[in-house]
Amino acid sequence: MFRSLRFLLPLVLAMPLLAACGDEGASDISVSDAWARASVTDTGAAYVTIANNGNADDVLLEARSSVAAKVEVHDMTMEGMVMKMRKLDALPIKAGDEVALAPGGKHIMLIGLKQALEEGISVPVTLVFEKAGEIEVDAPVRPAGGMSH
Numbered sequence: 001m002f003r004s005l006r007f008l009l010p011l012v013l014a015m016p017l018l019a020a021c022g023d024e025g026a027s028d029i030s031v032s033d034a035w036a037r038a039s040v041t042d043t044g045a046a047y048v049t050i051a052n053n054g055n056a057d058d059v060l061l062e063a064r065s066s067v068a069a070k071v072e073v074h075d076m077t078m079e080g081m082v083m084k085m086r087k088l089d090a091l092p093i094k095a096g097d098e099v100a101l102a103p104g105g106k107h108i109m110l111i112g113l114k115q116a117l118e119e120g121i122s123v124p125v126t127l128v129f130e131k132a133g134e135i136e137v138d139a140p141v142r143p144a145g146g147m148s149h
């Protein structure tokens with residue numbers, strides 16, 4: 001009798017935890033407005049808008065692209081008069097939030113390009129989220145315009 005209770009007790013304690021997990025909600029990530037900046041050098045940048053329409057926070061963990069040896073998520077900030085880029089190891093996308101990666105701010109850095117990014121082509125970019133998993137988008141290449149990277 002006592003022996004069987006001892007086995008039952010952990011199960012009973014675990015039940016409220018399981019119920020709480022089921023309540024956690026889900027992230028619902030959509031990626032739009034993807035584009036990449038035209039580049040003739042071996043580095044380039046891609047931009048996307050990420051929206052989380054779910055009720056759970058998510059995190060962009062990494063990005064990949066078959067056209068680049070290495071892909072990093074960067075943020076760009078002004079330090080005095082100098083533009084500084086810094087690698088983000090994780091980019092939180094909170095529930096209900098929309099995060100725009102755009103020139104002058106956060107961007108997807110394509111390092112070691114295997115081909116020139118010419119207008120008219122598009123490059124595949126895979127974004128890896130903690131909860132939503134992998135989302136692949138096609139980023140059409142657009143001219144660099146007046147702004148530097």
Ligand SMILES: [Cu+2]
Binds near residue numbers: 109
């Ligand atoms: Cu960068």
